[in-house]
Amino acid sequence: LRADPVIVTAADACAVRRAEEGRVVLRSYAETRYGAKSWNCQRRVVARIEASTLGMDIRYVVTSLTEGSAEHIYDTLYCARGQAENLIKLHKTQLASDRTSCRSANANQMRLILHTAAYWLLWRVQQAMPKTAALARAEFTTLRLRLLKVAARVMESATRIRVAFASACPDADLLRAIVLALKPAPT
Incomplete structure (x- = not known):
């Protein structure tokens, strides 16, 4: 194993000690x-170091990138990649979009298109929700169960569609707020 030393100053050591004592939360980057x-050559390693009352949390990213600060590589590039993987995981596990068991490739393609449409619907509902709502950061399965599988009476007329919820519907106000947020602007 070959590694260049990481230099830690006395101030860094003092800050880590204060963080471990619960007085501060420290986040720092090193490389x-x-x-x-x-490996046939050395590679750049970026470390995100976080100290809090829960202890030390160190994450390492090995990269071939030579440009950009350690913070930029971790926060912007590495975390964005992780978020993309989380969204793919949501698509597959909570919407069952990996079920492509039809014999026809066209049928499987159509299934994937429908699952993607469901994903966009739930994502848009989540974006339209007030940020202070209890469900604002809920997973898609929870949103589907709490907001889409709701008993209501739908009354349709020539000019509007009215939805009447039961008086005991716990999320009626939230649903009203979402509908108003999704309502198209008048033309």
């Missing part, structure tokens, strides 16, 4: 170069 035996 070094590292080469495993199986």
Whole structure:
């Protein structure tokens, strides 16, 4: 194992000690170069170091990027990649979009299109929700169960559609707020 040393100043050590004592939460970034035996060269390693009352949390990212600060690489690039993977996971697990068991490729493609439409619907509902709502950060399964699978009476006339919820519907106000947020602007 070959690694360049990471320099920690006395001020950094003092800040970490204060963080471990619960007085502050410290987040810092460091970088070094590292080469495993199986690698033919050393690579850049970015570390996000966080100290809090819960202890130390250190995350490492090995990268071939030579430009950009350690903070930019971790916060902007690495975290964005992780968020994209989380969204794919939501698509697959909570909307069952990985079920492509039809014999026809066209049928499987249509299933995927419908699952993607359901994803966009739930994502848009989540974006339209007031940020202070209890369901604002809920997973799609919870949104589907609490907001889409709701008993209501739908009354349709020539000019409008009215939805009447039961008086005991716990999310009626939230649904009203979402509908108003999704309502198209008058033309």
